[in-house]
Amino acid sequence: MDPLLAAFEEAYGRPPQGVWHAPGRVNLIGEHTDYNDGLVLPFALAQGVSVAAARRDDGVLELRSLQAAADGRTVRVEELTPGAVDGWAAYPAGVAAVLREHGVGGASLLIDSDLPQGAGLASSAALECAVALALCQLHGVEIERAELARLAQRAEREFTGTPCGIMDQSAALLCTAGHALLLDCRSGLSSQVPLPLGEALSLLVVDTRAPHALADGDYAARRAECERAASLLGVDSLRDVKDLAGALASLPEPVLRRRTQHVVTENHRVEAAVGLLRAGALAELGALLTASHLSLRDQFEVSWPRADAAVEAALRAGARGGRMVGGGFGGSVIVLAAADRLADVREAIDAAYAERGWPAPAYLEAVPSAGARRLL
Structure with a gap:
């Protein structure tokens, strides 16, 4: 049974x-x-x-x-x-x-x-x-x-x-x-x-072993910052920002400018990713993933040290790209890599964690289901 x-x-x-x-x-x-x-x-x-x-x-x-x-x-x-x-x-x-x-x-x-x-x-x-x-x-x-x-x-x-x-x-x-x-x-x-993973290219989920908790206030704070920025810009949501340069120039607080820049450019990255996938150019997706991670780290400020280390190590080992996923402040990273490079990527991430005295991460090869x- x-x-x-x-x-x-x-x-x-x-x-x-x-x-x-x-x-x-x-x-x-x-x-x-x-x-x-x-x-x-x-x-x-x-x-x-x-x-x-x-x-x-x-x-x-x-x-x-x-x-x-x-x-x-x-x-x-x-x-x-x-x-x-x-x-x-x-x-x-x-x-x-x-x-x-x-x-x-x-x-x-x-x-x-x-x-x-x-x-x-x-x-x-x-x-x-x-x-x-x-x-x-x-x-x-x-x-x-x-x-x-x-x-x-x-x-x-x-x-x-x-x-x-x-x-x-x-x-x-x-x-x-x-x-x-x-x-x-x-x-x-x-x-x-279409997302044809598992043939030439694989997507590796790296559990950084840094648990996250979205109800602890950080997630809500980011949402409130986005709502404040939208209100100051006179739009219903940051989705409606069309002139990013003008919006950034008009926002009075640096933190609101950073949040706005991430949201607007991340929407553009989604559209670009869809275009690549529908064109059968999965391998080119890696650069967008990495750009997303850098924006989440520097503009939205929700990444965490173990995520940054995993992405950096994966790129050094030949991965196509990678980024943190989820709300942030802990959780997982995804890495896009050629199937024959996965072992190298894992070895590089494990080494980076061991060097810093962190617990070894866990891995999961993602299959669209x-x-x-x-x-x-």
Whole structure:
């Protein structure tokens, strides 16, 4: 028997009615553009969060996780409010609370994950979307996937206090195998862009072992700075800045000029990346990745020493390009390299970490995979 099914029966004394899975994501390019109404280009990973679930008709929500076996929660769906549940359980509880408005009720859930937490690979969104699919299907509720992504985003913002954009939830629900997802975060429109990794070129995810926490204030501070810059420029969001030189000249604070420069140029880099991929020029993507990293390091100031060291070492070892991914302040780096150079890249990064006395990083070769779905 599948270990998750066996664990569910042991926990709840009955078999689950199904198992649902939602993937983590790597954002190929387009960082901190999502909450500025901009463009992003994520793709889904093979790894993610799985949820075994069975319906309850008494309005009770039972939450258990194989990664937090001693921290199960039992709550009534009708009593769920922000702050009622804390820790990891706030994510699925928030989803249940938001979906309550659509007719979703109680359930028994057992969660498992093969995504490293704190690595910047959107484990929280994967959890939210796997739970959202499970609850909707258990209760016969049909919600279009783009709307379900918005509901999951709302759950995270209201129940964990993270002012996240829409990218992670959209990637978990809308991505398809072999493609990246070009998402316009203002209109919600998306399209699939071919991403033929794994043949001549590979994308290596480097978990720098520096955990990040987006709810600790730094992420919110960057968002507030972007909103202040947009307000001073008289636009709805930094997405609307057309004359970058003029905008930079008119902003009174150096920090706001740096934030604006990153967001505007990062949107341009997304558009350029899409053009390269659709032209079959994957190898040329590396320079854009590196330019994105430098902008995130110097203009948006969200990189961290282990990320900078990983990118620098990878480039010295012959990688095409690389950059930090996720919200920043910890997490992962991606490196684009020829398949026959991956061993050299890993050796160079390991050496750079050992030289500084840091724990060795972990590696994952990224494969563009399918979005959220029912497994059993």
